[in-house]
Amino acid sequence: MKARKSVRVYDPTFSIPKEEIEEMIQMATSAPSSSNLQPWRFLVIQDPEVKKELRAIANNQEQVETSSAVIAVLGDHEMYQKVEQIYNQNFAEGHMNEAITEQMINSTRRVYPQISTEARKNIASFDAGLISMQFMLLAKEKGYDTVTMGGFDKEKFAERFELPEGTFPIVLIALGKAAAPAYGSSRLPVNDIVRFI
Template sequence: MEFDDAVLTRRSVHEYSDEPVDDDTIEAVFEQVRYSPSSFNLQPWEFLVLTEDGNRERLQEVAYGQEHVTDAPVAIAVLANTDPSTHGEAVAEDQLRKGYLPTEEAKENLLETFEGMAERDEETNRTWATNSTALAAMTLMHAARAQGLSTCPIGGFDPDALHDAFDIDEQYEPVMLVTMGHAAPNAEDTNSPRKFRRTVDDIVHREEFEPTAAELDDEPVTESYATQ
């Protein structure tokens, strides 16, 4: 699937078919996810992928009983590692080997930067980790769509219950849940008109910032628009 198609046809789908998602397809999705950008290339993301019925049922309890958590054949907990130094050695050594860092001393200086970041206050590092991990979560949804799958990001869940249910260390901040699978043939989200999106003129501010209020145009919904 072309990137334009993946972006324009991605919907948040709540209704899934019974068709399973095989391990090779899941692997292909995450093979693309791992190329997501991150601050300092520290890649703070982790993904708990749940395909077993019992585990998705446990996750459904965490997500206040939302049905699509178990209706989808795959449910994913997106987690952010709040310790910036965790992968620092590998990241710095890679940059030294590839010439991005000129000397061993430069590598040590970079590692000191990572250690300094790790010593920041908890809220700062939570925000840092969440920002980068959210980029990977969006890659996940586009990569899944490129494989012909549908997804739905879920913000409504109890993060403390998620930690408890799956024995996740407090170092990892739950960012969101994502359901993934093949959309049901009658899935409302894929067959209904695309919901309102603000225009480029609304969201882009050139050279200076001036907030704008969204306005709907008067164009009727057409069949071609509804299927975009």
């Protein structure tokens, strides 16, 4: 945690194999998730020409183009549609019995469609934050650097990458090898942000 910094200057000649990025994402999926519905989706952008296009959508941020890859973290506000797949897998792996599996599937199918789209987007965004942080810590552990970017045109992004119905962009993570040290940053004192009762 202390070693990870937001790096904005990357070595453009450095590349990370697709298999290693897949492995990091797989490991990061151990993050907590509301009702275990795992509403996170990912678009990994490595093609130099596509990254150049993305840079224009992302307020001309240099790291979009010079990093090894940009991980677009997306949310699926129709996440409850995968409830049977998820809970049947939980049952198959021995995490819960058949009765609880059925109960969870039925409860999710009853409750989630009644929740507003905005509220489901908030759930997906929160879960995306959890998995994004895990991914960045894993990347640092493997010797890579990252920075999250919320400053991009989400409408243009969704249009350019033809995101499926129900899927929306949340954050971009540049991933690569630092070519210059990151700036340090201060944090508010604990007494300013915590209240014990």
